[in-house]
Amino acid sequence: MNSRAAAARVLAQVLGEGRSLSSALPSVLNKVVAKDRGFVQNLCYSVLRDLPRLRALIKPLLKQPLKKRDSDIEALLLSGAYQLFDAKVPAHAALNECVAATRQLKKGWASGMVNGVLRNLQRQGEALPATAADKLDVQYAHPQWLIERLRKAWPDQWQAILQGNNERAPMVLRVNCSVTTREEYLLQLESAEIAAQPHPVVDSALILAEPVDVMRLPGFEEGLVSVQDAAAQLAAPLLDLQPGQRVLDACAAPGGKTGHILESEAALAEVVAIDSEGERLIRVADNLARIGLSAELIEADAAETAWWDGKPFDRILLDAPCSATGVIRRHPDIKWLRRPSDIASLVEEQQRLLEALWPLLAPGGMLVYATCSVLPVENSEQIETFLKQHDDAEEQPIASQWGLVQPYGRQILPGSDGMDGFYYASLMKR
Numbered sequence: 001m002n003s004r005a006a007a008a009r010v011l012a013q014v015l016g017e018g019r020s021l022s023s024a025l026p027s028v029l030n031k032v033v034a035k036d037r038g039f040v041q042n043l044c045y046s047v048l049r050d051l052p053r054l055r056a057l058i059k060p061l062l063k064q065p066l067k068k069r070d071s072d073i074e075a076l077l078l079s080g081a082y083q084l085f086d087a088k089v090p091a092h093a094a095l096n097e098c099v100a101a102t103r104q105l106k107k108g109w110a111s112g113m114v115n116g117v118l119r120n121l122q123r124q125g126e127a128l129p130a131t132a133a134d135k136l137d138v139q140y141a142h143p144q145w146l147i148e149r150l151r152k153a154w155p156d157q158w159q160a161i162l163q164g165n166n167e168r169a170p171m172v173l174r175v176n177c178s179v180t181t182r183e184e185y186l187l188q189l190e191s192a193e194i195a196a197q198p199h200p201v202v203d204s205a206l207i208l209a210e211p212v213d214v215m216r217l218p219g220f221e222e223g224l225v226s227v228q229d230a231a232a233q234l235a236a237p238l239l240d241l242q243p244g245q246r247v248l249d250a251c252a253a254p255g256g257k258t259g260h261i262l263e264s265e266a267a268l269a270e271v272v273a274i275d276s277e278g279e280r281l282i283r284v285a286d287n288l289a290r291i292g293l294s295a296e297l298i299e300a301d302a303a304e305t306a307w308w309d310g311k312p313f314d315r316i317l318l319d320a321p322c323s324a325t326g327v328i329r330r331h332p333d334i335k336w337l338r339r340p341s342d343i344a345s346l347v348e349e350q351q352r353l354l355e356a357l358w359p360l361l362a363p364g365g366m367l368v369y370a371t372c373s374v375l376p377v378e379n380s381e382q383i384e385t386f387l388k389q390h391d392d393a394e395e396q397p398i399a400s401q402w403g404l405v406q407p408y409g410r411q412i413l414p415g416s417d418g419m420d421g422f423y424y425a426s427l428m429k430r
Contacts, residue, residue: 226259259287
């Protein structure tokens with residue numbers, strides 16, 4: 001398949017049908033020759049990162065708005081604009097391939113229009129129309145509602161958050177410190193001619209200079225390393241794991257944190273990992289199998305405790321479903337798929353999980369609450385409400401050099417120390 005047509009099909013599924021990029025991309029990539037797959041991925045991610053500006057460029061050149069069923073043609077124009085001004089693609093190649101893509105999309109009627117719009121755009125240059133240039137959504141490449149939410153929540157940092165979201169995230173490794181050290185693995189990377197450096201505040205993390213295929217990583221198939229952002233690698237150390245403890249990972253998929261828990265303390269009595277989606281639980285099993293460790297896996301809604309055997313847990317990790325507003329740099333589609341109304345329902349779901357899991361924790365035990373959100377309503381405000389309603393719960397302040405101290409817990413903002421945006425709070429049971 002023509003790489004431009006492939007990217008247009010993926011983007012049309014995201015922008016026209018509301019599918020996530022991670023679900024839309026794989027099936028289309030399989031129809032593209034291997035050498036073009038990276039280019040298709042880059043087109044999709046880049047268009048989604050800078051969608052308002054690209055739309056502002058092409059909109060004045062359309063004689064009439066495109067119909068919803070032609071979202072693939074709009075996506076083709078958006079990717080064409082990106083290729084003309086932001087990618088190192090010769091203009092004649094961008095134009096000719098985009099026109100050819102209309103036939104692969106079975107919309108040959110659009111070839112003249114695509115050719116005309118992109119040639120006009122090439123002649124006029126990338127200067128934004130005056131009406132668009134001053135708009136915040138164009139300037140910061142985020143929907144207006146999210147900009148307003150962030151500006152209200154973070155009056156001193158909102159612009160840095162938006163800029164961090166628009167950056168390209170580095171590829172970060174978690175070294176399996178139960179079988180090697182970060183220094184030893186760094187030497188293996190050097191031998192493989194893969195440039196990397198230790199993360200400044202996360203002891204198990206290495207930041208690669210450039211992303212690589214995981215199969216190039218020494219010992220990847222043997223479980224020496226896993227791919228995981230440094231912020232996510234903070235969960236297991238916060239649990240303060242000790243020999244003999246029973247541990248629950250309540251929303252485990254895809255299993256990165258479960259694996260890190262098992263790597264961190266070999267003498268745990270038991271690790272139980274549950275997730276509500278069976279297919280995602282298969283990924284947990286695959287990830288654990290690769291690193292040679294195991295946990296009891298249960299397909300269940302963590303808030304419906306019929307699965308529980310009545311034995312209390314010493315440690316619970318609740319990596320709660322959230323708006324994912326802290327990981328937009330890795331998933332730019334989140335900006336356009338998330339709706340303001342989603343936030344309230346996510347807050348309710350987080351409350352439901354906290355209420356259901358707290359009785360499963362043994363007295364003296366610890367629950368670590370985590371989200372990849374930067375919205376206080378899902379984080380510090382959520383914990384404040386929980387503490388007010390539970391006399392047997394006590395916050396344990398997290399003493400660390402990472403993140404920002406909040407009224408409750410600590411918040412990492414996107415890009416801070418090269419990390420994703422994450423929130424952590426630690427709760428002890430009296």
